[in-house]
Amino acid sequence: MEEWLGLAERASRPKILVVDDQSLNIRLLHELFHQDCDVYMATNGNQAIDKAKELQPDLILLDVVMPGIDGFEVCRRLKLDLQTSQIPIIFITANFDEEDEVKGFELGGADFIHKPINPTITRARVQTHLALKRQADQLRSIALIDGLTGLANRRQFDQALNSAWQHCQRKQLEFSLILLDVDYFKRFNDQYGHQLGDTCLQLIAQSMKSVLKRAQDTAARYGGEEFACILPGTNAEGASFIADEILTAVQQLKIEHAASHISEFVTVSMGVATIIPRSGFEPQQLIEVADQQLYCAKEAGRARVCSCEI
Secondary structure, three states, rough: HHHHHHOOOOOOOOEEEEEEOOOOHHHHHHHHHHHEEEEEEEEOOOHHHHHHHHOOOOEEEEEEEOOOOOOOHHHHHHHOOOOOOOEEEEEEEEOOOOOHHHHHHHHHOOOOEEEOOOOOHHHHHHHHHHHHHHHHHHHHHHHHHHHHOOOOOOHHHHHHHHHHHHHHHHOOOOEEEEEEEEEEEEHHHHHHHHHHHHHHHHHHHHHHHHHOOOOOEEEEEEEOOOEEEEEEOOOOOHHHHHHHHHHHHHHHHHHEOOOOOOOOOEEEEEEEEEEOOOOOHHHHHHHHHHHHHHEEEHOOOOOEEEEEEE
């Protein structure tokens, strides 16, 4: 347990998405940045939008003139989507037209780089915007991350819940929510003290993070000793499987809990609710259903999962 707690999270390299229909430009930009960044590529607008959502890059280098939808339209769509709206976009263009630059900035672009690409200028501007992105991410983290566990806080949970709900409603995808409560946690605090109680919550949070593999899933501290998992695009069977994995991961921590009535170690109870979002049914109602299932898990003896498909 001590070794696991002592592991420092590896800082990932910045991710850059290069969007250009000319392979020569892609190779040039890849050569400029591949030593310091993870460089990905897309050759048309639709592919760029899909990859931006999948990869969540730190910066997009976006060609303006492309077949199909152009760079301006790609930018407009990305800025309208909560999943991608915070990604800075640098337009790359051979056109020096002032009106086009005004349009690009109005759409939310961060900068322009002109062709033919000057390596020194391009590198300097990319480094500047990557630094600004890191600073913005840090500020957002302060506002949206729970200081104790490192999970999303209640504010971020609410934002992520509404965003994922809207996405699943548009796509008519299944949406699952898990609510988790630490069994007899007040007794744990009374027995071992609040400092070890905090450590217990941190360990459980890490267990949750280790189970959730997809970028679109959100693990959050819902309040006190309650946690939540937002699982867009996950059916009832998949959500129950994830809940069981979390249940097992917490049990494997073997955190001593002499004051528990059901086990010598810390356990958790979970309620799972699944729905295809529809008109007339709100996210708050899904929370209520998951909470009802959590209550059922406690009534049935705790240290278990109860689920419901609406």
